[in-house]
Amino acid sequence: MKKTETRIQKKNHSAIKAAGLKVFAQFGFRGSTLDQIATESGLSKPNILYYFSSKEAIYEALLAQLLTDWLQPVRDIDPAGDPVEEILKYAKHKLKMSRLYPRESRLYANEIIQGAPRIKSVLTGELRDVVATLAQLIKNWSEAGLIRVIDPYHLIFSIWAMTQHYADFDVQVQAVLGDGDHFDDAEQYLEDMLRRMLTV
Amino acid sequence: MKKTETRIQKKNHSAIKAAGLKVFAQFGFRGSTLDQIATESGLSKPNILYYFSSKEAIYEALLAQLLTDWLQPVRDIDPAGDPVEEILKYAKHKLKMSRLYPRESRLYANEIIQGAPRIKSVLTGELRDVVATLAQLIKNWSEAGLIRVIDPYHLIFSIWAMTQHYADFDVQVQAVLGDGDHFDDAEQYLEDMLRRMLTV
DNA sequence: CGTTAGTTTTACCAGTTGGTCAAATTAATT
């Protein structure tokens, strides 16, 4: 029912969300404070609470946005497309998200590690369904002989794990490989891996 | 220099560490409170501070233990062994750690996601060196024609990512696959993946 | 320009936080 958002509302809403993303991604929900978000956004604490009813409201707005952004690419997989290329397209998209939006990835990782208290219903609902559909599609592809027979769920997990790793464990990757962007190498490795796993 | 630990000291030190592990793994350092650890351990808050000088001291004791436990298996890889079997052995060991000690994995994940403020020096020091040695070994194996030519670093990252995923993202795995133990399937998938990636 | 709606600030509060301290209790040693 949000009709008219004023210019100032639009600016501050997004400033708060940007600041919240930064802070929540680093410290998790409980480890983050409104003061941090206030400082980061350049607004005062009461001013923040003028735009969002609570600390939790900011967090949940971020999570909600995140979940829709993450589920869409799974739905975009084309059952009529070439199986290997479709899965590769999805995996590369996921990796690109890790490169461009590492904080979103970390925010999500924090939430999941801590037991997903606020989105468990989404996980067992929407996420589960979307993944089940994809798994069925992969299974069909397998049975049609278009890709190798493979456990679709663990295939999906391996894509998630590897792509998110480069965002969530970025500090560790940088420590081991040295500073710089390693996403191109990661993409090459990932593509190689998936082709080997999928082609008969 | 810790010489004689009394019976009570031994008991309480480990009770506090066990409680700290549980709490820190779920909420991260900043999101955890001494009161939670006190309740969880059955000791009073001042009593906890009688055994550990601060909240941070508990956290760091846990991290230190963790790091040594995690680096050892990398060192245990036998350069004279069969390459594929050695890498498989390591990967399976890592997966078993995720199954048996998921909280340790989550504690570490929390620390890394939050930028590893207290162990960055270990990452760029000990971890980096150990991984560099392993990477060199893998490269040698490649050049000797014992395994396929492969990026050793991203191979290692993929093992870490996939094994830790089942501990750190357990809630999500359970949501998608249903409750139960999925580590046996995960191991099978992992072994299949690694054999395909490593054999010529 | 005046009015109203929208925005920001100042001052504040009750609950929680990590941590201290001295007194009380318990265990170990002589």
Add this chain to the structure above:
DNA sequence: AATTAATTTGACCAACTGGTAAAACTAACG
């Protein structure tokens, strides 16, 4: 049993926490 060392507790504190209330300010609009 007496003494000493180790352990536990209760009372407390200053800093910080999420959040509130009302006043002050600013923008939009006729």
